[in-house]
Structures are given as C-alpha cells and as structure tokens.
Amino acid sequence: MEKRPVVLVVMDGMGLAETHLGNAVQQAHKPTLDYLYASCPHTRLRAHGLAVGLPTDGDMGNSEVGHNAIGCGQIYSQGAKLVNENIDSGEIFHSKAWKELVAFCKDGHKMHFIGLLSDGNVHSHINHLKALIKQAKAEGIHEVRVHALLDGRDVPDTSALTYVDDIENFMGELNDDTFHACIASGGGRMQITMDRYEADWSMVEKGWRIHVQGEGRKFASATEAIETYRKELGVIDQDLPGFVVAKDGEPVGTIDDGDSVILFNFRGDRAQEISRAFDGDASFDKFDRVKVPNVKFAGMLQYDADLQIPKMYLTEPPKIKYTLTEELCKHGIREYAISETQKYGHVTYFWNGNRSEKFDEDLETYVEIKSDVVPFEQRPWMKSAEITDELCAAIESGKYDFLRTNYPNGDMVGHTGSLTSTIIGVEAVDLGLQRVMESVKKVNGVLLITADHGNADEMYQAPKEGQPLKAKTSHTLNRVPFIVYNAKCKLKTDDNLGLSNIAATVADFLGIEPNEHWNESLLK
Ligand SMILES: O=C(O)[C@H](O)COP(=O)(O)O
Ligand SMILES: [Mn+2]
C-alpha cells in the first residue's frame, strides 16, 4: 500500500441511536456527517461492556476504556472488573497497602474513604466501598468516615439521595459500641476534588479544605446538605457545592495525623490530582494545603504506573502492552496528538495504556489547547475551532504520518443534560470535520472517524408513561460509527467488532504489519 498520512478523529460521546427523540446527533444540522454516511465506507462498532473489558454488557462505555481499546488494539480487563475480582477473591485485603493502612490507623484513629458515591461503574462502585468498610470493621478499625462525591453524571442527574441512603443504612447496620461509620463531607463531582488533566486545580483545593480540614458550609447530614442546596440553587447532583457534616458546630470527620485515607475510585484521570495532593512532599505547589496531616494514603488502583501516582494502591492496574504508539514508534512513524484540556489525556494518557510519558520524544508531538473553565452548555462549541486550526495545519505541514484528535463536544456538553446545547456541540464537530476533510484531501491522506462511546445520542432517560421527559446526563450502550474518508476499501460488518479492531486498521492504512496481539483489522 502506498504511504499516506492517516488522521483519526474521535468524536467523543457521539454514538448511534435508533430513536430520534432526544438524539442530539440525529437532530443536529450535520451536512458533513450526512455526506460521509451517504458516500464513504462505514461500519458500526461495539464500545461498551465486554468489548472494552468491562464486567458485563450492561456496562456503558466510557472514555478510559474506549481510548485504551482504540490505542492498544486489544481488550484488557479494566479497573471495574479487576477490583470486583480482587474483592471477590479477598486478595485486596492481603495487599501491602491495605495491611499498612489498617495497622496505621487502628488505635484511636480514623479510616477515611473518599470517592464517587454511585454505581456508575465508570470511576467507582458503591459495592466496592461497602466491601472495604465491612472489612475495616472486621479488622478492628473503630472509626470510618466517608467523603462522598455526588455523581449525577454516570447515573441519573438527581439520584444522590439513593446512594446516600444506601450507604447510610449499610453503615447504620454495622455501627455498634466498638465501631462508628458515617459521612463526614462531600459535594458534587464537578465542584470539588475530581478535576482532571489540571483543568482547574481550584476544584481540588476546595475538596481538600472540605475533606481534610472540615472547612466549608456545615450541615447536620449529607441529606440536609443535598436538600438545602437543591432548594437554594436548583442544580443537578454533579454541580452541588461542597459540604461538611458537623455536630455541635464541629466537623465529624476531619483528616488528622495518624489517620488512613483510601481513594476508592478506580479510574485514573479524575483521581490523580487529589492523589498528588496527599502524596506530595513540601515541593507540592498546586495550591496551599495549609497543613498536611501525617496520614497513609492509598488509591483503589495505581492511576499512573510510570509516575507512581499514587505510591500505595490496593489493586494492580491493567498492564496494557503492545500499544499502537509503541508499535508505530518502532516503525519510525511520526505521530501527532491534539485535543483540549478536558480530553487531552484521553488522546495521550488513556490512548497509550494509562501512561503520560512519551515512548519517543522525537517521533511524538502532543498539543493541548486550554479548555475554558465554564459550564459547557454555555459554550457548546468549546475549543473545536482551535483544535481544527492546529490539526489542519499539522496535516498540511507534511511533518506527521499519523495524527489523532478528540472532539469533546458530544460528550462534555452531553453530560450537562441540555439537548439544545448538545445539538450545537455536534454541529461544531461537524464543521470541524469538514475542515479536516479538506486538509486530508489536499495531502491525499486517509481520514478515519469514530467515537469512544455514546452520550449525545440519548439526551432523555427512558420515558415513563404519564411523566414528563427527564434529561439524561450519562453515556449510552449504543454502537459507534467507523467511517473511512478518501480511501477505497471494504469494511467488515460483523456484529462483534469493536473499538479494539481500530489499531490494526490504522496499521493497514499506514502500510505496516499489525502487531500479532491486536484484534483483526476492519478491512476486508
Ligand atoms: O469523568 C467523566 O466526565 C464521566 O464520568 C465520564 O466521561 P468520559 O468517560 O467521557 O470522560
Ligand atoms: Mn468519552
């Protein structure tokens, strides 16, 4: 095959749904995508469940597992599954980290659990938290404090109380004369603690003050905080401000010297910054931690093995080998990756099997466009134009053989639950694609277009008879497109094909032999 530059575009969160109702992808004015579907080879891929290493086909896809699969051409058991197995076998409680943390806080100190309180299974699962609390009691811990990040992004938008009630009932049943567990602090996941890719460290600082120092608005319970904020602000769970649970004016669970802290999220992007705040020495300068308690800290997983974030962890992360980048570097292929902050790590860190370091400084170029820190329903176009400017220039420069990008709009705007804004987000992507096509055509390249999972394709929850439609903020279980522009080819259409079939396809178009460990190419 003649050597031509290959460009791969991931339209984050733009899946394929049958229904038109609430489908921002279908409802958008998208002449470019319409043209591509009408005139170019295309197929559908699985982007959820077993096809991306999740426990069951009931699990929706997400960016981590999606970009891992695209970037390594294989299916690895992912965090959600590995933690389940580690807990089911009891191995987790024999890990070095668990033993050290238990021993450290046993006498008169507290064990803290910080994490996303839901069953979304994207960053965490409430069942994992329950298993850890139960075992903490069994091993003689007296005090447990939960710092609950409220979801509403991977689960229904106002479901926080379901999970708060669930964990409080669970802890209530365990509580007795020797053991006391309760919620100590929390807040919406888009307000505190769970920033990613250094988009907004002030979120992490807010979380630190609330969880560690007990500094924030005080309430008698998490329920009171949620109900009060909902009444006052009318916002959905992910946007609820931080709160501290207090009794007689005193926080019930600050993080103090001698305590142990477990971050029970398994996914890495939104877990790294708070981990760095806990693990960081005196040189940590992202915000003023005021006082750093002498604690032992562990993550549910190690979120970046090269950078050792965090140093202690309960579950071994998937060891993703034979990545596309590694293989392309061996062949001297010059790579270019670009996105805006919110998805920058998706096309670098997740893409390369959760490694943020480059394989080859000379062959790889990474570009980050700074994301705005605004509610994305107010700026649904996000940085699509700026990404496109840079990408088109890179394509036309002739300096790169393989270029990739992620347009975040369908996903980031989709998560806000606003159908109108998400339609505009999809239109911004469509405009970007049109410009990318022109550049690809100029250099006689090949353009591949796909998505990592659905989101914008279903903006309403399943309708319930007699009730008004409710916004849906989470991802979907739908298939995603795979489209080839400017290359004559025939694509396979088997129902079992998924994101892990893309790596070999890219290799085919670049004219190199796919790695033997990769799943088959989509080319017939
Ligand atoms: O972290 C998030 O924003 C959501 O939980 C998942 O979205 P992503 O998998 O598309 O990043
Ligand atoms: Mn995504």
Ligand SMILES: [Mn+2]
């Ligand atoms: Mn998403």
